[in-house]
Structure formats: C-alpha cells, structure tokens
Amino acid sequence: MKAVCWYGKNDVRVETVPDPQIINPRDAVVKISLTAICGSDRHLYDGYVPSMQPGDILGHEFMGEVVDVGPGVDNLRRGDRILVPFNISCGRCFFCRRELWSLCDNSNPNAWMAEKLYGYSPAGLFGYSHILGGYAGGQAEYVRVPFADVGHLKIPEGPTDEQVLFVTDILPTAYQAVEQCEIHPGDTVAIWGCGPVGQLIIKCAQLLGAERVIAIDNVPERLRMAKEQAGAEVVDFDRVHVLETLKEMTAGQGPDACIDAVGLEAHGASLDAIYDRVKAAGFLATDRPHVLREAIQACRKGGILSIPGVYGGVLDKLNLGAAFNKALTFKMGQTHVHKYLRPLLERIERGEIDPSFIITHRLHLDDAPHAYEVFKNRQDGCVKVVMRP
Amino acid sequence: MDGSGAVVPRGAAGRDPGRWTAALSGGALALYGVSRISLNGMGLAVLGSGLAYGSTTGRGRRLRGLGARVARPAGKLVARLPGKRRVMVRHSVAINSSPETLYRYWRDFTNLPRFMDHLVSVQPGEGNRWHWVDKAPGGGTVEWDAEIVKEEPNELIAWRSLPGADVANSGIVRFKALPAGRGTEVHVTLEYDAPGGQLGAALAKLTGDEPQQQVTEDLRHFKQIMEAGEIPTTKGQSAGRRDVGLHKVAEPLVGDAGPGVDMPASHGESTGSPDGSATAGAQAATAPRDVAREAQR
Ligand SMILES: NC(=O)c1ccc[n+]([C@@H]2O[C@H](COP(=O)([O-])OP(=O)(O)OC[C@H]3O[C@@H](n4cnc5c(N)ncnc54)[C@H](O)[C@@H]3O)[C@@H](O)[C@H]2O)c1
Ligand SMILES: [Zn+2]
Ligand SMILES: [Zn+2]
Numbered sequence: 001m002k003a004v005c006w007y008g009k010n011d012v013r014v015e016t017v018p019d020p021q022i023i024n025p026r027d028a029v030v031k032i033s034l035t036a037i038c039g040s041d042r043h044l045y046d047g048y049v050p051s052m053q054p055g056d057i058l059g060h061e062f063m064g065e066v067v068d069v070g071p072g073v074d075n076l077r078r079g080d081r082i083l084v085p086f087n088i089s090c091g092r093c094f095f096c097r098r099e100l101w102s103l104c105d106n107s108n109p110n111a112w113m114a115e116k117l118y119g120y121s122p123a124g125l126f127g128y129s130h131i132l133g134g135y136a137g138g139q140a141e142y143v144r145v146p147f148a149d150v151g152h153l154k155i156p157e158g159p160t161d162e163q164v165l166f167v168t169d170i171l172p173t174a175y176q177a178v179e180q181c182e183i184h185p186g187d188t189v190a191i192w193g194c195g196p197v198g199q200l201i202i203k204c205a206q207l208l209g210a211e212r213v214i215a216i217d218n219v220p221e222r223l224r225m226a227k228e229q230a231g232a233e234v235v236d237f238d239r240v241h242v243l244e245t246l247k248e249m250t251a252g253q254g255p256d257a258c259i260d261a262v263g264l265e266a267h268g269a270s271l272d273a274i275y276d277r278v279k280a281a282g283f284l285a286t287d288r289p290h291v292l293r294e295a296i297q298a299c300r301k302g303g304i305l306s307i308p309g310v311y312g313g314v315l316d317k318l319n320l321g322a323a324f325n326k327a328l329t330f331k332m333g334q335t336h337v338h339k340y341l342r343p344l345l346e347r348i349e350r351g352e353i354d355p356s357f358i359i360t361h362r363l364h365l366d367d368a369p370h371a372y373e374v375f376k377n378r379q380d381g382c383v384k385v386v387m388r389p
Numbered sequence: 390m391d392g393s394g395a396v397v398p399r400g401a402a403g404r405d406p407g408r409w410t411a412a413l414s415g416g417a418l419a420l421y422g423v424s425r426i427s428l429n430g431m432g433l434a435v436l437g438s439g440l441a442y443g444s445t446t447g448r449g450r451r452l453r454g455l456g457a458r459v460a461r462p463a464g465k466l467v468a469r470l471p472g473k474r475r476v477m478v479r480h481s482v483a484i485n486s487s488p489e490t491l492y493r494y495w496r497d498f499t500n501l502p503r504f505m506d507h508l509v510s511v512q513p514g515e516g517n518r519w520h521w522v523d524k525a526p527g528g529g530t531v532e533w534d535a536e537i538v539k540e541e542p543n544e545l546i547a548w549r550s551l552p553g554a555d556v557a558n559s560g561i562v563r564f565k566a567l568p569a570g571r572g573t574e575v576h577v578t579l580e581y582d583a584p585g586g587q588l589g590a591a592l593a594k595l596t597g598d599e600p601q602q603q604v605t606e607d608l609r610h611f612k613q614i615m616e617a618g619e620i621p622t623t624k625g626q627s628a629g630r631r632d633v634g635l636h637k638v639a640e641p642l643v644g645d646a647g648p649g650v651d652m653p654a655s656h657g658e659s660t661g662s663p664d665g666s667a668t669a670g671a672q673a674a675t676a677p678r679d680v681a682r683e684a685q686r
Contacts, residue, residue: 106621107617108621109623136623146621147617
C-alpha cells in the first residue's frame with residue numbers, strides 16, 4: 001500500500017510499504033477513505049518531537065471501512081464505516097474507566113520511554129513518535145487499529161466523510177478545550193490561534209454558551225475565517241498589542257477563560273518570543289511558550305487557562321508567578337476523544353455544528369509532500385488539508 | 390547520576406533531535422536522552438540508584454559490604470558484584486482486577502512465560518515443584534527446578550529454586566486489594582544468589598543484565614494481559630524502512646558508541662552499597678542498542 005512516511009525535518013514522502021495485518025486479537029484493519037493533516041503533524045514535520053524514526057507512517061485523523069477484524073473484536077464487521085479516535089486506549093484500565101482515554105495505561109508499547117520523560121506514560125497515539133507508542137498512522141491506504149472494539153465510532157448513512165472526519169481529533173479537541181473553561185453566562189473566552197483547532201474552538205464556545213469569543217492570530221485568511229465563518233471578534237497580533245487590546249475589550253477585567261490553541265511553535269515579534277526562538281534554535285529549550293505566557297498574563301483573576309495546544313518538553317521563563325497570584329486554573333492534555341465520539345456525531349447529525357467549513361484543500365494522498373509544505377507555510381489560504389487515498 | 394555528569398547525546402530522534410536532549414541535559418531533568426535511551430544504560434542506572442536506595446532504607450542491610458561496581462567487559466554490560474552473591478529487585482503495579490483473579494492466573498505457573506519475556510516455559514513437576522526454562526543470551530536455555538514454599542490463597546505466593554540451580558533465585562508475589570474499587574496492588578520481590586561471586590555474569594544469563602527493568606516490564610505485561618487481554622505491540626506493523634540504509638537520516642538509528650543515559654531509579658532497588666554511592670549510572674557507558682529494535686520490544 002501507499003503511505004505517508006516521515007524521514008526527517010521537512011521530509012515526508014509517499015512510499016510503498018507492506019499492507020498492515022492483524023497482529024493482536026483486538027485489532028482491526030481499516031481501508032482509509034479520508035485522512036487529514038493536523039497541526040500536531042506540523043510539530044513532527046518541523047522536527048520538534050523527539051523519538052521519530054525515519055520511515056514512520058504519519059497520520060492520526062482518519063476514517064474508513066473495516067476490512068479485517070481480529071478474534072477479540074465482536075462489535076465490528078467487514079464493511080462497517082468507522083471513525084477512529086487518534087488515541088489508542090484499552091477501555092479497561094483505571095484511566096479508561098474514568099474516561100481519561102488519552103491516559104490509558106495499556107496502549108503504549110514504549111511506556112518505559114515515556115516514563116523516563118514524564119514520570120508515567122500516557123496512551124499510545126497513531127503516528128506520533130515512539131515515545132507515544134510508535135504506531136503506524138493513517139495517512140495511508142490502510143491502517144491497523146489496535147483495541148478497535150473500543151476505538152471506533154460507526155457512522156450511519158447520511159453525513160459525509162468531510163462532515164464527520166474531524167470527530168477523530170480536532171472537533172473533540174476544540175470541544176474539550178471549551179468544556180474545560182466551565183463557561184458561565186456572560187463569559188468572554190479568548191483563543192490564541194486560528195488554525196483548524198482555533199476555528200472549531202470558536203464554534204464550540206458559542207455552542208456552550210460563551211457571551212463573547214475573541215480570536216487571536218496574524219494570518220489574514222485565518223482571521224477572516226474566524227470572523228466571517230466562525231463568528232468571532234478577531235485580534236491581529238501583528239497590528240495591535242494583544243494584552244492591552246484584550247484588557248480594553250473586556251472592561252479592564254481580562255477574559256474569563258483563555259485558550260492556547262497554538263502550542264509549542266508559537267510565533268511572535270515580542271522580546272520574549274524572539275528569546276524563545278533563539279533558545280529553541282540553540283537547543284537550550286524545547287518548546288516556545290510565548291502564547292502560554294501571554295495567555296497567563298491576559299487572563300482575569302481566578303480565570304481558567306485551557307491548553308489544547310501541544311507541549312512536549314521543558315519551557316523557559318514561564319510566568320508562573322502571575323498564574324499563582326491570580327489564582328488561575330490550568331487544564332490541558334491530549335483529548336479524550338472516545339468520550340466525545342457519540343455526542344459530537346449527534347450534534348453534527350442535528351445540524352448544530354458542521355466542522356467541514358475549515359477545509360481549504362482537498363488533495364490526493366500522493367500529494368502529501370506538497371500538502372505538508374502548503375499547510376506548514378499557510379500558502380494559498382491553507383487552513384485544513386484533507387487527503388483521499 | 391547528577392546533572393553535572395550528563396552528556397548530551399546526539400539523539401536518534403531524526404535529523405534534528407539534539408534539541409530535546411540538549412535542552413534537557415543541563416538541569417534537574419538531566420535524566421534522559423530519550424531519543425537514544427539504551428535499556429542497558431537504563432538498567433544500570435537504575436541498579437546504581439537502587440544501591441543508594443537500599444542502603445538508606447535499611448533494606449540493603451543484608452546486602453551490605455557488596456562494594457558493587459559495574460564493569461564493561463568487551464562492550465557488554467555486566468553488573469559485577471565482587472565477593473558477594475545477592476541481588477534483590479522489587480516492583481509493584483496496580484491492576485484493575487480482583488486479588489482472586491490475579492492470584493489464580495499467577496498460581497498457574499505455566500502462565501508466567503506469557504508475561505515474563507525471558508521465560509520459555511514453566512511446567513508442573515511433582516508436588517509443589519515446577520520446572521523453569523529460561524532464554525539464555527545468544528541462544529540456548531538455562532533450566533532449573535523450583536518449589537512453592539508458601540502460599541496464601543488470593544494473597545501471596547512464594548517460590549524458591551532447588552539446590553543445583555546455576556543462579557539460586559526466589560520470588561514472592563503479593564496481592565492486596567486497593568480501596569474504593571481501585572483494583573489490586575501486585576507486589577513482586579525477586580532475589581538472585583550466586584555462589585562464587587560472579588553474580589552479575591550469572592544473573593545476566595537469567596534477566597539479560599537488567600533485573601530491575603526486567604521485572605518492571607514483566608509486571609507491566611502482566612497488567613496488560615489482565616486488564617486489556619493482550620500486550621500492546623508494534624512488532625510486525627508497516628513502516629517505510631525497507632530502504633532505510635540508503636537514507637542519511639538512518640544513521641542515528643543505530644548511533645555510535647556513546648554514554649548510557651543517566652536515569653534516576655523510579656522504583657525499587659537492586660542491591661545495597663555500603664556508602665550508598667551510585668556509581669553504576671556514571672560508568673554505564675555502553676554501545677546504545679538499535680533504538681528501532683528497542684522500540685519494537
Ligand atoms: N490536545 C490535543 O489533543 C490536540 C489535538 C489536535 C491538535 N492539537 C494542537 O493544537 C494546536 C493547534 O492545532 P492546529 O491544527 O490549529 O495548528 P496550526 O498550526 O494550523 O494553527 C496554529 C495557529 O496559531 C497561530 N499562531 C502562532 N503564533 C501565534 C501567536 N503568538 N498568537 C496567536 N496565534 C498564533 C498560527 O498563525 C496558526 O494559525 C497544535 O499545537 C496542535 O498540536 C492538540
Ligand atoms: Zn491531531
Ligand atoms: Zn486503558
């Protein structure tokens with residue numbers, strides 16, 4: 001089969017590799033009908049995530065048709081059309097039982113690596129480095145799905161692939177990010193990043209009752225989408241001072257909740273952002289926490305900081321003093337996708353949300369190298385790329 | 390084992406992997422070069438810290454006077470424990486299951502090879518006896534007989550090798566219900582004992598150099614079987630690595646000789662050292678193994 005393989009920084013190629021097989025009893029093999037490139041894949045493409053190996057198959061947002069099932073899977077059969085959550089979870093451990101699916105104890109074959117890095121290992125993920133399992137991903141014609149009996153959602157006739165695909169990752173990510181904000185009537189939510197995740201966060205914030213939604217970025221097309229299609233007030237960080245602007249927009253109080261939908265590759269021209277770049281380039285820090293700092297600074301006293309943006313290593317010069325003295329609450333982590341599968345599908349079916357508006361590029365899997373380039377550089381107004389094998 | 394001794398490995402995380410390892414090697418987090426962690430290095434680092442742990446907790450009492458040292462004959466790591474004979478490793482894990490179920494599975498020793506990586510088979514013999522067959526490094530097997538010396542249903546099982554084993558060994562597993570439906574704590578202690586002083590070399594035959602890492606992984610697999618019904622793996626999956634040798638980027642996969650990675654002990658101990666000095670990690674220089682292979686374990 002064909003698969004998108006990672007060979008190093010800025011180097012992905014479509015290669016012919018062996019077809020996946022059932023390996024464990026609870027596996028299934030899925031023929032991919034639609035897959036996407038996620039902002040998280042950008043971190044791999046940019047070489048920010050350690051323990052990638054040349055030849056690793058990328059991709060963790062995908063859906064398709066079941067073509068094979070292991071003897072331990074009794075609720076799937078050939079021909080089923082399914083979504084597959086990006087986290088791999090056993091469904092039976094302490095964490096899965098508490099719906100903390102992305103923290104599953106039993107799905108990372110390389111748990112020992114993650115334990116050295118993080119103390120304890122989170123769940124394995126598709127196509128996301130060997131620390132997080134080393135599983136082959138779904139930017140391919142076929143994919144092996146471990147623990148498929150709990151790791152799927154059957155899709156009925158009706159919604160299109162494009163309408164439901166993002167339930168595998170970025171829609172629940174957006175939803176969880178907003179849920180973590182514990183929105184009360186009258187609340188203002190500020191969102192850093194108008195990428196695919198940011199756009200869907202705007203929608204979810206409206207859905208969950210935010211009074212005002214303010215979105216921050218500097219990419220014109222993305223700001224336009226945030227304003228015109230998602231319906232947020234927007235702030236261009238190239239044009240205005242973000243902190244002052246937010247203060248002004250919130251009667252001098254600050255947003256009730258701040259969401260970092262940018263993660264470890266934040267851009268900026270302020271002193272601290274330049275400092276981060278220099279440090280990261282010189283290998284003195286791993287992540288660039290410019291947005292995190294700004295969000296901490298901006299948040300109102302007693303507010304909530306929700307962090308769906310990915311961090312992986314150590315951060316430098318974090319203003320924890322501001323967070324402490326303003327008594328902020330931090331919520332973060334990889335999304336517990338399984339928990340949101342059905343509720344979000346139902347919202348889509350009821351027409352409450354249609355996440356497909358973010359798709360700007362529809363390409364063939366063979367075009368993946370080009371697709372990564374376009375997505376990385378935000379060419380041609382690129383917000384979200386989907387690929388069909 | 391402190392940050393000052395940390396060496397910045399050129400990682401195997403791809404073309405630009407040094408970023409993390411370098412960033413992390415400077416300070417309190419100087420504990421890993423994740424991109425090229427060698428299990429060998431890790432095992433010994435754990436062993437090293439275990440020495441200190443044992444001697445400060447008093448558990449090392451029986452092990453006092455070991456003067457544990459680590460040598461590296463011909464590139465292979467062997468814990469040499471001159472003049473003494475005993476290594477003890479402990480580990481525990483919480484499993485979302487009842488003591489009864491876990492006890493029943495473990496008590497049938499023929500199940501042990503399902504989660505103990507180094508075992509080939511355990512077969513019932515006469516009475517309370519069991520015949521153990523273990524994989525020796527470089528092919529071949531090591532065999533011995535052991536007997537159950539104590540058992541309390543749903544609580545504990547203790548076994549001990551019979552006289553004549555290459556490496557005398559014993560083990561005890563305890564099962565204890567955790568509160569509020571949190572499952573069961575499974576606690577394992579293993580002891581190895583070699584007459585004649587070359588315990589390290591003898592032990593390597595049984596556990597592949599890293600008794601602590603071995604017991605950690607074995608218990609992890611036990612938990613995975615009991616909870617998930619299978620051990621997660623990527624062995625046999627697809628990857629674009631056929632032509633990996635042709636890529637320049639393939640080079641870090643194997644890596645050149647470099648330092649083993651300093652690692653704090655997260656749990657357990659191995660042996661005690663009189664002064665508690667953890668020398669193992671610092672000296673645990675070893676040729677890193679193929680990361681890909683490690684990752685497939
Ligand atoms: N928690 C999870 O489970 C999960 C799931 C999916 C994605 N993510 C993460 O969410 C983040 C966003 O994903 P995406 O797909 O939208 O990625 P993306 O890269 O397309 O979007 C990031 C956006 O942030 C903007 N940005 C950069 N610096 C900024 C700054 N200083 N202030 C404001 N905006 C800034 C960029 O211009 C870009 O539009 C990534 O870190 C991704 O890894 C997390
Ligand atoms: Zn993602
Ligand atoms: Zn689990």
